[in-house]
Amino acid sequence: MHALLDQARTMRLYTMDAWVSDPAVLTDEPALRAALHAGARAGGATVLGEEFCVFANGAVTGVLVLAQSHLSLHTWPELALANVDLLSYGDVRGDDVLSEIRSRLGVERAAVTCVPRAVG
Amino acid sequence: MHALLDQARTMRLYTMDAWVSDPAVLTDEPALRAALHAGARAGGATVLGEEFCVFANGAVTGVLVLAQSHLSLHTWPELALANVDLLSYGDVRGDDVLSEIRSRLGVERAAVTCVPRAVG
Numbered sequence: 300m301h302a303l304l305d306q307a308r309t310m311r312l313y314t315m316d317a318w319v320s321d322p323a324v325l326t327d328e329p330a331l332r333a334a335l336h337a338g339a340r341a342g343g344a345t346v347l348g349e350e351f352c353v354f355a356n357g358a359v360t361g362v363l364v365l366a367q368s369h370l371s372l373h374t375w376p377e378l379a380l381a382n383v384d385l386l387s388y389g390d391v392r393g394d395d396v397l398s399e400i401r402s403r404l405g406v407e408r409a410a411v412t413c414v415p416r417a418v419g
Numbered sequence: 420m421h422a423l424l425d426q427a428r429t430m431r432l433y434t435m436d437a438w439v440s441d442p443a444v445l446t447d448e449p450a451l452r453a454a455l456h457a458g459a460r461a462g463g464a465t466v467l468g469e470e471f472c473v474f475a476n477g478a479v480t481g482v483l484v485l486a487q488s489h490l491s492l493h494t495w496p497e498l499a500l501a502n503v504d505l506l507s508y509g510d511v512r513g514d515d516v517l518s519e520i521r522s523r524l525g526v527e528r529a530a531v532t533c534v535p536r537a538v539g
Binding site: 310354365384386412 | 423424427430433434436467468469471472474480482484485486488489491493495497498501502504506530532534536537538539
């Protein structure tokens with residue numbers, strides 16, 4: 300039980316709002332899918348499942364279910380904007396996840412936060 | 420474009436860490452699935468897809484892909500704890516989503532935040 304409590308204490312949410320230099324990537328569903336999987340891999344997370352949806356304007360929402368919770372992406376092609384969220388615990392390296400995604404999406408500017416969870 | 424910018428300005432992330440009175444619900448995958456769908460319905464969100472995973476200890480991770488982004492749940496049965504995250508925009512009523520889920524899970528205590536996104 301103590302080990303589990305220690306694990307729960309590492310639960311945290313990373314959020315990233317990222318503006319890209321070339322919005323074409325934000326409607327490229329295979330590239331976005333590859334970026335999410337590469338991000339998970341870079342941070343040492345284990346992917347257990349996924350769900351993707353492409354919208355009429357080309358925007359993409361994609362979610363990976365992880366052994367350590369989830370990693371999601373939602374794109375706004377007309378705004379050159381992507382929202383990325385990673386809920387994780389344990390030894391997932393969230394910074395590495397986001398860094399890999401930033402690199403693959405050609406991110407120019409990003410607002411990143413990391414918030415501890417379940418501490419109430 | 421102005422309408423889209425106005426829509427992006429409503430982008431927000433709700434997070435809820437919720438402690439339940441009876442942890443049995445946290446391993447009841449059909450009940451959790453129903454709670455997420457009912458929450459989405461209560462808040463006026465449109466569900467486009469889902470992905471669920473049940474872990475060896477009975478914990479459940481579930482994600483609904485919404486027309487307005489995503490709604491996710493991760494349970495920690497041994498801690499009587501559920502993490503719920505809703506990323507949404509437009510006229511989704513996030514408080515109604517969380518309220519419906521709280522009611523269905525028998526939540527005793529919850530820490531809720533609502534953070535504006537993509538304002539950088």
